[in-house]
Structure formats: C-alpha cells, structure tokens
Amino acid sequence: MGSQEVSTVDWQGKHVTVAGLGVSGIPAARALHERGALVTVVNDGDDERSRSQAAELEALGVTVRLGDGATLPPSTELVVTAPGWQPDKPLFLAAAEAGVPVWGDVELAWRLRGDDGREPAPWLAVTGTNGKTTTVRMLASILEAAGLRTAAVGNIGVSLLDAVLGETEYDVLAVELSSYQLHWAPSLRAHSAAVLNLAPDHLDWHGSMEAYAADKGRVYEGNTVACVYNAADPATEDLVREADVEEGCRAIGFTLGTPGPSQLGVVDGLLVDRAFVADRQKQAQELAEVADVNPPAPHNVANALAAAALARAFGVEPAAVRDGLRAFRPDAHRIEHVADIGEVAYVDDSKATNTHATEASLAAYDSIVWIAGGLAKGATFDELVTGAAKRLRGVVLMGADRALIHEALTRHAPDVPVVDLDRTDTGAMSEAVARAAELARPGDTVLLAPACASMDMFTNYNKRGEAFADAVRARADETA
Structure with missing residues (x-):
C-alpha cells in the first residue's frame, strides 16, 4: 500500500474488542462505535477512574468489561490494543489462535485516515531509543516555518486518531512512534521516516534486542521518499537495508562530521x-x-539533522529549516539550563532516564559534577562510566539503585570523588544540589542526568526535574 492510498473497512456490525481504557483506548472505542462497529472494551483495572470512563462509553452503547483484560470476547473479529499491552498477554495469544488480527492505535489511525473523503496528510515518522520527542517537535517547527499545516502527534501525547479524524486538515503530520506502537502497526507506510539510534530498552516487553530493533525497523516499511538513518549508529543503517520500500526511496544519513x-x-x-x-x-x-540549534549539544544537533532530513525529503526549502530550528524551544527537563551560580552552570536533564540518553548528555559538557541514580530498570553502568570518566569532576548519587552506579565508578573512575546519599525521600534533591555545589569549580556544569527512572522517589521525571530546578533556584537566591 503506497503512502497516499486509503484502506477502507466496512465497520458496520463488525465485532471489535478494544484492549485498554485510557489515552488511546477511549478515542478508539468512540471512533469505531461511530462507524457502526459493535465494540467491547476490556480493561485489567477496575478502579474508580476506570468505572467512570466505562460509564461514559456505556452511555454511548459500548460494552465495557472491567477487571478482565485476559479473555477474548466471543465473536471478536478484530482487537485494537493500547500500545503498552505486552504481546504475550493471554488476550493476544487467544486472538492469534483464533486467527483474529491485532491492531494498535497507530494502525487504526492509519486505516481510518481519509475515510471521510478528505485527502489524507502524509506522515513523516520518527522513532529511536532517545530523542524522538525533540526531533518530532523540531520537525513540526520546521514544517510550520515552511508555511505548512502540521502537528506533532503520536507518542508525543497528541492522539493520532484525534489528528486524523479531527476537523483540522493538515498538509503533513510529524509523527513520533514508539517501538510498542510500531509492533502493532503492520500496514503503516510513511512518506519518509527516521530511526535516530538503537540501544537496549524495553527488552522485557519485546523479549530481545533483535525483536526490539525489528519493531523499530517497521517504520521504514513502504517509505516512498527517504529512509533517514544515523551514520554513527550502524544498526540504524542495517534496518534501512532490510526494509521493503517503494521504488526510488533513498537512504539518507545524518552525521556530526562532514x-x-x-x-x-x-x-x-x-x-x-x-x-x-x-x-x-x-x-x-x-x-x-x-548555533541555531537549542541547545547545541552534540546529540541535539543530531536530532536537528534528522528533522532537517525529513523536512528536506518533503521538499522544504533551506531557509525554513533555519527558521524552524531558531523558533524551536525544547521541552522542560531536556538539557535545560536552570541557572549559573558562581561561574558554575546547573543543567536539568531529568528526561535522561536510561544510560543511552545519559551518555549523550554527559558528552555535551567538558567538566561535570554528575547527579545520578534512581531505578535502574535492569541497566548496567560500566560502559557509561568508562566513556564519561575523564569529564567527571565528581558524582552525587541518590535513589534506590545508586549502588550499581557507585560500583561502576569504583571500577572505572576510582579517582573521581563520589557522594553517596543514603536517602530516597524527595528532600534528597536539595542535599544533592548542595553537595554537588561543594564539588564544583568555576567553569564546571552540575548536571542532573540520572540514567535511571524516577519512580522510587518522584511521581515522574518531570517532578524530579522540578525538584532539581527548585533546589538550584533556592541556592541562587541564597548566594545572590
């Protein structure tokens, strides 16, 4: 199927099971019900929020089963799943045994685009272990600078179904896709797509690195103009070689070198x-x-090049690339400069929740007091510490799995001073900033790049970043 072809499905009377309430499940159930499908929503949870959501759908005529997401309802002809549901769930095993196809929310959006008679907007798709959201938002900024009607959608938090079915007519969509979403999107065919990088992540979900990479590689299937890959990451180029693309589609690399x-x-x-x-x-x-890239850290320049490549594949002029990058402002907690205190820079990269993201963050500065730790999610830190050792002025560790990082530092950076905060309360961040300030010298960067998830101490990485920024600003006020 070419990227502009529309797949038509007769939904009238079709028995569809939607797996999961929430960001993708509720819009999917509504859209399918509106098209005449007989929709049953199944959900593992049965809490107050789920019951409230269920009541809204049941008022429309949708059947909802709470507390039972494992059993395939009788007569099911199609399952539409939330992206996070693991492929080995009994519901999907039962569907496979019965020969029932499983689609994700991205697949459903792809199939529904253009079913109202409008010309569907092409998709410029981005995936990768790190940098997806930034790259997609950069891409949307460039496309807007070119005068195109566009939106950053997908895994970025804006529902693709809403974008595809809403009243706004787009010229092109900048689409962030996770490996979960790609796993359940067999017929997706983007205009052009990029895989930014590949590093071990979500292996508990995919089962192996090979399966994870294969799902990322799905983004290249059927591309019509360009498959954008990272010349510094051969695994991404390998995925291009393996992809079945439209005749004339080109492999386009991006590099921080010439x-x-x-x-x-x-x-x-x-x-x-x-x-x-x-x-x-x-x-x-x-x-x-x-200098037009904000911030001009190496990995962020790579993101900008990937965004530029996709925009250029869509025919955007060079001036719009420049203007779009200048207009772009990164999301909070992504290499965000908080303050300078006594010639020391304080930078919040709380979004660096894995070693791959943290490696890129550490590479952006020459002399660092590193604040790290949290939930390791099975990660190891030897390679990260080895690569960063020469840049480290000192390290402040906190969180549940800080000992794993401490052990790697002992092995590979034994001369680097380490402060080990034996506490996991939220107030630990203020102490971490204070101890980092003691280690820092003029010209250094105090960098929060935890290499770990935040849920041992904070609700999410945003709250962790806010705690860091609050602590830094309080310190700035004290020293003003």
Whole structure:
C-alpha cells in the first residue's frame, strides 16, 4: 500500500474488542462505535477512574468489561490494543489462535485516515531509543516555518486518531512512534521516516534486542521518499537495508562530521545538506548554523539533522529549516539550563532516564559534577562510566539503585570523588544540589542526568526535574 492510498473497512456490525481504557483506548472505542462497529472494551483495572470512563462509553452503547483484560470476547473479529499491552498477554495469544488480527492505535489511525473523503496528510515518522520527542517537535517547527499545516502527534501525547479524524486538515503530520506502537502497526507506510539510534530498552516487553530493533525497523516499511538513518549508529543503517520500500526511496544519513553524498552533516559550524541537492558529489547546501540549534549539544544537533532530513525529503526549502530550528524551544527537563551560580552552570536533564540518553548528555559538557541514580530498570553502568570518566569532576548519587552506579565508578573512575546519599525521600534533591555545589569549580556544569527512572522517589521525571530546578533556584537566591 503506497503512502497516499486509503484502506477502507466496512465497520458496520463488525465485532471489535478494544484492549485498554485510557489515552488511546477511549478515542478508539468512540471512533469505531461511530462507524457502526459493535465494540467491547476490556480493561485489567477496575478502579474508580476506570468505572467512570466505562460509564461514559456505556452511555454511548459500548460494552465495557472491567477487571478482565485476559479473555477474548466471543465473536471478536478484530482487537485494537493500547500500545503498552505486552504481546504475550493471554488476550493476544487467544486472538492469534483464533486467527483474529491485532491492531494498535497507530494502525487504526492509519486505516481510518481519509475515510471521510478528505485527502489524507502524509506522515513523516520518527522513532529511536532517545530523542524522538525533540526531533518530532523540531520537525513540526520546521514544517510550520515552511508555511505548512502540521502537528506533532503520536507518542508525543497528541492522539493520532484525534489528528486524523479531527476537523483540522493538515498538509503533513510529524509523527513520533514508539517501538510498542510500531509492533502493532503492520500496514503503516510513511512518506519518509527516521530511526535516530538503537540501544537496549524495553527488552522485557519485546523479549530481545533483535525483536526490539525489528519493531523499530517497521517504520521504514513502504517509505516512498527517504529512509533517514544515523551514520554513527550502524544498526540504524542495517534496518534501512532490510526494509521493503517503494521504488526510488533513498537512504539518507545524518552525521556530526562532514557529510558524504546522500547525507546531512556539519561543516565549519554549519548544518549542510548533500542529499537533496542537484549534484550530491560536488554540492552542499547550507541549512543553518549549529548555533541555531537549542541547545547545541552534540546529540541535539543530531536530532536537528534528522528533522532537517525529513523536512528536506518533503521538499522544504533551506531557509525554513533555519527558521524552524531558531523558533524551536525544547521541552522542560531536556538539557535545560536552570541557572549559573558562581561561574558554575546547573543543567536539568531529568528526561535522561536510561544510560543511552545519559551518555549523550554527559558528552555535551567538558567538566561535570554528575547527579545520578534512581531505578535502574535492569541497566548496567560500566560502559557509561568508562566513556564519561575523564569529564567527571565528581558524582552525587541518590535513589534506590545508586549502588550499581557507585560500583561502576569504583571500577572505572576510582579517582573521581563520589557522594553517596543514603536517602530516597524527595528532600534528597536539595542535599544533592548542595553537595554537588561543594564539588564544583568555576567553569564546571552540575548536571542532573540520572540514567535511571524516577519512580522510587518522584511521581515522574518531570517532578524530579522540578525538584532539581527548585533546589538550584533556592541556592541562587541564597548566594545572590
């Protein structure tokens, strides 16, 4: 199926089971019910919130079963699942045994696009272990600068179903896709797509690194114009080689070095394009300055190059790439500069919840007092510490699994001073900032890049980042 073709399904009287209430399940149930499907929603939970959601759907005529997400309802012809439900759940095993297809919310959105007679907007898709949200938002900013009607949607928090079925008519969509979503999206065919990087993550869900990579690689299937890959991450290029794409679709690399033909890269502080120019062997088109990227940390420049490659694949002019990058503002808690105190910079990268993201964060600064720790999620830290050891002025550890990082530091950076905070209360962050300030020297960066999840101490990484920023600002007030 080409990227502009529309898949029509006769939903009238079709028995569809929707797995999971929530961000994707409720819009899916509503959309299918409106099209005449006989919808049953199954949900593991049976709490007050679930009962309230169920009541709203039941008022429409949708059947809801709470507390039983394992059993496949009789007569089911299709299952539509929330992306987080694991593939080995009994519901899906029963569906496979019965020959019932399973779609995710992305697959449903893809199938429903254009069913109202409007020309469906092409999708520019982004996946990867880290950097997806930033890249998609950069891409949307560039597309807007080009005068295109667009939105950043998907795993970024804006429902694809809402974008596809809403009143707004888009020229193109910037779509963030998780490995979960791609797993359940067999017929998705993007205009162009990028895999930013690959590192072990969600392996408990996918079962193996190979399965995780294969699901990420689905984003390239059927691409019509460009498969964008990271030249510094050969695994992403391997996925391009394995993809079944439309005739004429090109492999486009991005690199922080000098680009070769069919690549975007960096030359003398400029982002340049040797892919979408008349003579790729001899020409390079200036797109923007590295200084136009906010912040200009290496991994963020890579994100900008990926976004630029997708925009250029869609025909966007160079000036719009520059203007879009200049207009872009990163989300909170992503390499966010909080304050300078006594010639020491304090930076919040609470979003760095795994070692791959933290590696990129640590690489952005020359001399660091690193605040780390939390829930390790099975991660190991030897490689991370080995790569960062020369940049570390000191380390402050906190959280449930801080000992794992401490052990790696003992092995690979024994001369780096370590403060081990034996506490997991939320007030520990204020002490962590104070102890980091004691270790820091003028010109250093105190960097919160935990390499761990936050739920041992905080509701989420946002709350952790806010605690860090509050502690830094309080310290700035004290020293003012």
